[in-house]
Amino acid sequence: MNRKILSLVRVMLRNSTGLGIKDGKRSTQIFLIVMLALTVPFMLIGIVALFSSLIGAFMQIGQAGLVLKLGIGINSAIIFIFGIFYVMSSFYFSSDVEYLLPLPLKPWEIVSAKLIVVIIYEFIVTGVLYLPLLFTYGIRLGMGPLYYVYGLIVFVLLPIVPLALASFLVMLIMRFTNLKRHKDFLKVLAGMLGLFVGLGINMLLQNVSTDLSPEALLEMLESGSNSLVNVIPDIFPAAGWASQALVYSSSLKGLLNLILFVGVTLGAYGLITAFGQVIYLKGAVGLSEAGSSRRNKAIGQVVEKSRSRSALLSYCLVEIRLLVRTPIYFLNCVVMNFLWPLFLLIPLLTSGDQAMAFDEITRVISNPENAGIVLAAAFAMAVFMGASNGISSSAMSREGENIYVKKYLPVSYIVQLNAKLLSAMLIGFAAILVLVLLCIILFKMPLFLGLLMLITSPLALLFVSLTGLMIDLVNPNFTWDNEQKAVKQNINVFFNVIIGMIMAPLVIVPTIIIKWTLASTLAILCIGFLVLDILMYSILATRGVKIFSSI
Numbered sequence: 078m079n080r081k082i083l084s085l086v087r088v089m090l091r092n093s094t095g096l097g098i099k100d101g102k103r104s105t106q107i108f109l110i111v112m113l114a115l116t117v118p119f120m121l122i123g124i125v126a127l128f129s130s131l132i133g134a135f136m137q138i139g140q141a142g143l144v145l146k147l148g149i150g151i152n153s154a155i156i157f158i159f160g161i162f163y164v165m166s167s168f169y170f171s172s173d174v175e176y177l178l179p180l181p182l183k184p185w186e187i188v189s190a191k192l193i194v195v196i197i198y199e200f201i202v203t204g205v206l207y208l209p210l211l212f213t214y215g216i217r218l219g220m221g222p223l224y225y226v227y228g229l230i231v232f233v234l235l236p237i238v239p240l241a242l243a244s245f246l247v248m249l250i251m252r253f254t255n256l257k258r259h260k261d262f263l264k265v266l267a268g269m270l271g272l273f274v275g276l277g278i279n280m281l282l283q284n285v286s287t288d289l290s291p292e293a294l295l296e297m298l299e300s301g302s303n304s305l306v307n308v309i310p311d312i313f314p315a316a317g318w319a320s321q322a323l324v325y326s327s328s329l330k331g332l333l334n335l336i337l338f339v340g341v342t343l344g345a346y347g348l349i350t351a352f353g354q355v356i357y358l359k360g361a362v363g364l365s366e367a368g369s370s371r372r373n374k375a376i377g378q379v380v381e382k383s384r385s386r387s388a389l390l391s392y393c394l395v396e397i398r399l400l401v402r403t404p405i406y407f408l409n410c411v412v413m414n415f416l417w418p419l420f421l422l423i424p425l426l427t428s429g430d431q432a433m434a435f436d437e438i439t440r441v442i443s444n445p446e447n448a449g450i451v452l453a454a455a456f457a458m459a460v461f462m463g464a465s466n467g468i469s470s471s472a473m474s475r476e477g478e479n480i481y482v483k484k485y486l487p488v489s490y491i492v493q494l495n496a497k498l499l500s501a502m503l504i505g506f507a508a509i510l511v512l513v514l515l516c517i518i519l520f521k522m523p524l525f526l527g528l529l530m531l532i533t534s535p536l537a538l539l540f541v542s543l544t545g546l547m548i549d550l551v552n553p554n555f556t557w558d559n560e561q562k563a564v565k566q567n568i569n570v571f572f573n574v575i576i577g578m579i580m581a582p583l584v585i586v587p588t589i590i591i592k593w594t595l596a597s598t599l600a601i602l603c604i605g606f607l608v609l610d611i612l613m614y615s616i617l618a619t620r621g622v623k624i625f626s627s628i
Contacts, residue, residue: 081182085190089173090197120575121209128213141218146320148210149231153239153316155206156199159565160236160243162408163195166561168244169251169361178361188353192244192346198566199236207232211323224326227335231319234342238315241345245352251360315341388488392496393503399475400468400500405560406475410468414508417462418515439520448526449598453588455530456602457581459509459537464577466508467570468501470545473628474554474563480628490625491618494546501542502535509534529599536606541580543613545573550617550624 128144135141168174168191177187211228214220318338325331400406442451464470476483483493513530516522549569557563564570588598 079186081186082190082193085177085182085186086193089190089194120205120578123578124206124209125213128210129217132214132217136217141214142320142324145210145214145323146317149207149235149320150316152203152206153235153314156202156236157239157243159202160195160199160240161247162405162561162565163198164192164240164243164247166405166559167191167195168247168357171559174361178358183354184357185350185354188244188357189350192240192349195240196236199240200232203232203235207235214323220323221327223331224323227322227326227331230335230339231323234339235319237342238345241349242314244349248353248356248360252356315345388492389496389499392488392493393499396472396496396500397503400504403560405564409564410466410471411504414462414466414504415511417458417508418512421512422515422519435519442516442520442522442526445595448523448595449593450585450588451522451526452529452533452595452598453585453593453602455509455513456533456537457584458512459505459530459534460541460584461577461581462508463501463505463538464541464545464573464580466501466505467564467567467573468504468545469497469542470549470570470573471564471567472497472501472546473549473625474557474567474569475560476553477555477557477563480553480555484628490622494617494621494625497546498539498542501545502538505538505542506531506535509538526595529595533599533602536603536610539610540606540613541573541577543610543617544576545569547613547617547621548572550621553628 128148131144132141135144168188171191211225211232215224215228315338318334318341322331322335322338325334400411441447473480486493510531513522513527517524517527549567552569554563554567554569557566584602587593593601
């Protein structure tokens, strides 16, 4: 790697806003430290507990290596899907592109440096999922030192193949679609394509069966010794070699698989940089020119179409239009809401006996004795979906360096904050509505139960919207050069996701253990979250407004 690439990487990392943690007031710094101290260990404990239980279950049949293989494969698939967004923003729509192109740099050097920066950011995703799996597996099975050495090598190289594939797809689209002047449409196209490709791969691989007969498969199960690791299809290219290198780290087979993994990974890096040398420049030139769809309108037409609305509704519509029209926000904040029902349906649609699975779920949902649990589960789902969409927890950060404009609007601060809350709740409620309708149509859920879900879900959405907005008020990230960093690299979104992950089990677990009736569940959820919402809103209306006014 030459000096130019290393210098580029250093400059890009230095100019990056990272996760949005910046120097500020001492109270803000203390708040961030406390949040990290409380949320990160809780999340890691939950992940470790999940992996430990899965490994323990598969250890009983001698197939614990399957957990390692599936975990690495899923990690790679996640990196690929989100890599579509990162690569698109970093390679083509980052503000530094127009400054880099005129410099005496070869295209492959720019591609290489940008790919390294994206890989470094993907270490966060890899670290959250892969490292707990690596150490949990190693401790549970008493793996030797060589296992951890191999594990470190896999950790460093794991994001390369998924990101190389994402880069190939993005550069191909940018070069041959002739959509340079329509950046917004292109971002949406690439993002949606990446999501559907990822979902398609998932569904395809779940339907792929091995060439083994049922008798041979049963024999391998009974033999143990991680025999199924060799025959279960790989979720993602090269992930199989990585998992086998770790599972068989104490033997020559592990070393050979590690060599294969390293060779394919480095080969993928070399191929994508060579591909970038040929194709990147032709796709990047001219991107600073934006297409225009403006049309001159007579003053009479404008006046005729003008309407008088309340300040709250008008500002809420502005927020929603911004979320819908900005591709990065649309894909990460809006589309993700409506993918959760799809994620829940995919395992059913790809199961071996779909009819039996649907019948079983229908039986559970339609049973009056389970109504309280079903309502609590829907409420918990609303909490998690509202927290994970990032709308409220990036509401201030999305303003960027134009935040000063909000100070001059003839709209009070509390109305602006209410509009941000309302936009988050409306989009979240639309996703909940889709989920409820699917349950009614597919699983014959009683209409009154669906109505109760729609009545109670705003309380859940309001709570996580309030927590997200308060967090982003305390630690806004206004200095970013592309919209990706305002959402995907914003630690405030992560904080609110953790709050959702904590609150969701607190809603559903007591209902299951105590077996509350529907009336009891409804009363407890409504009263409990109404109190929490009033408390959080009072904080927003006082402390939140003061913070906004001091920005």
